[in-house]
Amino acid sequence: SYELTQPPSVSVSPGQTASIPCSGDKLEDKYTCWYQQKPGQSPVLVIYQDFKRPSGIPERFSGSNSGNTATLTISGTQAVDEGDYYCQAWDSNYVVFGGGTKLTVL
């Protein structure tokens, strides 16, 4: 079965750039999206089809996908960006989520 791997945690200072990688075999051949989840809340889509931003998502969120790694980048990270981030792809009728990355802004 297909797997997506994320680091358990990433830390960043306010105003700096946070990068969260998501790796999977030949991931560039699949569309990847990203969800943000805050404690006690449902996930929110922040990036879809590798790099597209849904309406209402700040421009500081961006995405890329090349080779075996998709990356979520948050430029000028703010305290409000703290939370868990999950990458997701699709493989042969199965939805696959990465294990999630806890972003800490400190």
Place this chain on the structure above:
Amino acid sequence: EVQLVESGGGLVQPGGSLRLSCAASELTVSANYMTWVRQAPGKGLEWVSVIYSGGSTYYADSVKGRFTISRHNSKNTLYLQMNSLRAEDTAVYYCARGIDDGGGYLYYIDYWGQGTLVTVSS
């Protein structure tokens, strides 16, 4: 505004059954890619099952043969029948709508319910 409202969660003994419901508004369940995703306490997201607009259904290996996804068109409601429940099925279950290519290739999930908690314990 699209709303997905789950219900039916609760405490059940191992080996028991539960049926979750997801009532949709401003969205036609039968015309959409509808999926269930769960999250065990303190853990990550885990995909459970999907029903395509055409009616095809698929399941994660961890629930195959025990869970059944279905929909009621006139009630505009999605269901998840869960049988032979195990402690490891304890989780918040989310109902969600996916955007696909029309043939089941999921691009992303854009609407999520608030989730319903299922606890399997004696």
